[in-house]
Amino acid sequence: MSDIIAIDGLSKTYESGFTALRDVNLHIRKGEIFALLGPNGAGKTTLISIVCGIVNPGPGTVLVDGCDIRRDYRAARSRIGLVPQELSTDAFETVWATVNFSRGLFGKPADPAYVEKVLRDLSLWDKRKDKIMALSGGMKRRVMIAKALAHEPAILFLDEPTAGVDVELRRDMWNLVRGLRERGVTIILTTHYIEEAEEMADRVGVISGGEIILVEHTRTLMEKLGRKELRLQLAAPLEAIPAGLSDLNLVLEGDGHELVYGFDARHDQADVAGLLRRLGEQGIEFRDLRTRESSLEDIFVDLVHNRRTGD
Template sequence: MRGGPVKGIISVSGLTKTYASGHQALKTVDLDIRQGEIFALLGPNGAGKTTLISIICGIVNPSTGTVLADGHDVVKDYRAARSKIGLVPQELNTDAFETVWATVRFSRGLFGKPRNDAHIEKVLRDLSLWDKKDAKIMTLSGGMKRRVMIAKALSHEPSILFLDEPTAGVDVELRRDMWEMVRALRASGVTIILTTHYIEEAEEMADRIGVISKGEIILVEDKAVLMRKLGKKQLTLQLQSPLTTLPAALSDYALELAADGHELIYSFDAQAEETGIAELLRRLGDQGIDFKDLRTSQSSLEDIFVSLVRDAA
């Protein structure tokens, strides 16, 4: 995260949602999202991501609890709250027969904003859509249509932007272009809330990670801290001579011997890294165990996410 004062631009308190069918989609969710951050909300299908976003954006009413968007209650002060929010839905949905320029300018008008062609031009240029401004939506590629959805969401100059699976169905090159665009938006002061099934997307972009499972927020953490606290590392030693069993003197280490006896695998966390590796290597030497090569690997955010959801279940 960048330096300077940080305040919550979205504040969710005691939020629940039970649908008429009896399904409880959210169970007492409390969440604060900081101004000017990229916040990734992760969760398996059916975890409550869409319901939470829909309530914050004023699309679905909560059963209990409150949500403030830039200080405005999303139920009691709906218009003011909604004017602060831009939403880019997962599904592409816009008038196929309109031009890019017309559809983006119309979206601005829906929020009662005065005409501002200079702002619309800037948005289209930033999204590499300016040369397509007179093209009908139906003639655009899938990636360009997704850029139009983002342009529509930015047309009324929101301070909060929700991106629901923004790169679904987008090729790798365009995905990276969109990552750069999101970073530029954050640099301009826009708060970004991202839901994604591409875990590497969250790992690449997010400042903080929130994980939701079965309607409950099970973790909110700075990405770097999360990776440090929950990310496991492995040190693999390729041995000079194969072993048949591990020496009893090394039983206090989380060691695993490969099936062929040629590799010794040590699993450790960040704290053990500082104190344990040098001692392990010394004790291996004491036992007459020599190695000819070593390599390290670290669990990814995806590994951590799968582990968290499994533990919560």
């Protein structure tokens, strides 16, 4: 799969002296959904703004579908649709007019059939004659996406696309993103909703302190860094873990009523079967058990914490 965005050695220091990006290297593949995660101030917005031509780049190179953002900035920008986090559009225009105007800004000829399809895909067709000011926050968010898609971009940046929207609309947007990917559009999304990245992204990149600290397939990341946890409600409390089980990663909680067993997510359930057998050999009985697996949020928090502390 070829790269549609290639960022090499990119840094950015503002006039204030603040360094937002440090030697960033990031390649995003054509047709994938890529999630960029990072805490506030990590450099996500600066990175996106440079690629989209909003912020001047520092040292380094950025290619968008083969176009250098410095030498071929018009061609590069024409390949990108951007949905910013903040809602900003002409409140007194109709939905139809604002989406058509966005298409014209990129020199695209009028294509009512295409605009109609975009509006229908976003459940905006019935609102096409409404003024933006009359729409709900969720509908305004859909209009921002329609504007970004109006000129048929190959790449779509979604900066916190579901911030402030309800669960139903969030699911609708997830389905829309998957549909765009099926049509060959590359999606780059930033989000604070970690479950979005876990649900949708093919790969995840983590940025912290202006540096890319990890890029990995979502599934591989979960397998590499995920942890599983088995919690057993004991039939009778224990004062301490028996010496015969000291080699296992066991912790007593709940005043000795709960035994917690942590193990690597890459291991299979034979570990659990072995644990239960050994508990029986020690005469330990349990009333109930439940399991929990690390979420992408757990992994993300650990990565950023370890980066900050140097662990």
